[in-house]
Amino acid sequence: EDQVTQSPEALRLQEGESSSLNCSYTVSGLRGLFWYRQDPGKGPEFLFTLYSAGEEKEKERLKATLTKKESFLHITAPKPEDSATYLCAVLGGSQGNLIFGKGTKLSVKP
Amino acid sequence: DSGVTQTPKHLITATGQRVTLRCSPRSGDLSVYWYQQSLDQGLQFLIQYYNGEERAKGNILERFSAQQFPDLHSELNLSSLELGDSALYFCASSVEVSGATDTQYFGPGTRLTVL
Numbered sequence: 143e144d145q146v147t148q149s150p151e152a153l154r155l156q157e158g159e160s161s162s163l164n165c166s167y168t169v170s171g172l173r174g175l176f177w178y179r180q181d182p183g184k185g186p187e188f189l190f191t192l193y194s195a196g197e198e199k200e201k202e203r204l205k206a207t208l209t210k211k212e213s214f215l216h217i218t219a220p221k222p223e224d225s226a227t228y229l230c231a232v233l234g235g236s237q238g239n240l241i242f243g244k245g246t247k248l249s250v251k252p
Numbered sequence: 253d254s255g256v257t258q259t260p261k262h263l264i265t266a267t268g269q270r271v272t273l274r275c276s277p278r279s280g281d282l283s284v285y286w287y288q289q290s291l292d293q294g295l296q297f298l299i300q301y302y303n304g305e306e307r308a309k310g311n312i313l314e315r316f317s318a319q320q321f322p323d324l325h326s327e328l329n330l331s332s333l334e335l336g337d338s339a340l341y342f343c344a345s346s347v348e349v350s351g352a353t354d355t356q357y358f359g360p361g362t363r364l365t366v367l
């Protein structure tokens with residue numbers, strides 16, 4: 143069964159304190175791994191798609207990496223506005239729907 | 253702004269009632285997906301339509317149904333509502349049907365409260 147597990151469930155950082163979020167997955171035939179950001183009561187906002195092991199993508203203070211079993215979202219020198227829930231999702235096999243993890247709730251204090 | 257629109261933003265209704273949620277995909281997108289998000293379950297896939305035809309079903313209850321119209325907008329119908337149906341309902345859209353690695357863009361959601 144395809145599955146996505148994110149850790150930690152919650153992460154509290156001080157402004158400027160870099161860290162990483164983890165997404166481990168089991169899926170038959172990974173076609174893509176997606177990172178989304180979700181603010182409370184809002185829809186998920188697309189951040190990155192990674193297709194193959196070794197791939198990396200960056201956007202401002204965020205960098206996503208992918209291995210054969212997991213993905214990391216690295217946050218460098220975070221700011222309070224980076225506070226949100228970060229969701230990881232995979233697309234695999236012949237399915238068209240995303241399978242989501244439960245997310246990591248990030249809080250960045252000034 | 254993802255370009256996906258959903259109405260209404262909030263919906264409050266009673267148990268046993270029926271409601272309809274509406275979604276308009278991004279311009280040019282042919283696939284529409286419906287997801288349910290509750291506090292304990294996270295985002296769960298309900299159903300997918302591509303160019304008017306049902307393509308995939310997830311954990312969708314028999315009391316729920318959906319359709320996609322010729323103008324590509326979609327509606328999710330929820331009937332015989334129960335307290336446990338209270339959740340955020342999201343619509344997402346993408347360009348192509350499954351088989352391609354395709355980014356899904358999400359709408360702002362409809363918050364359903366069943367009293």
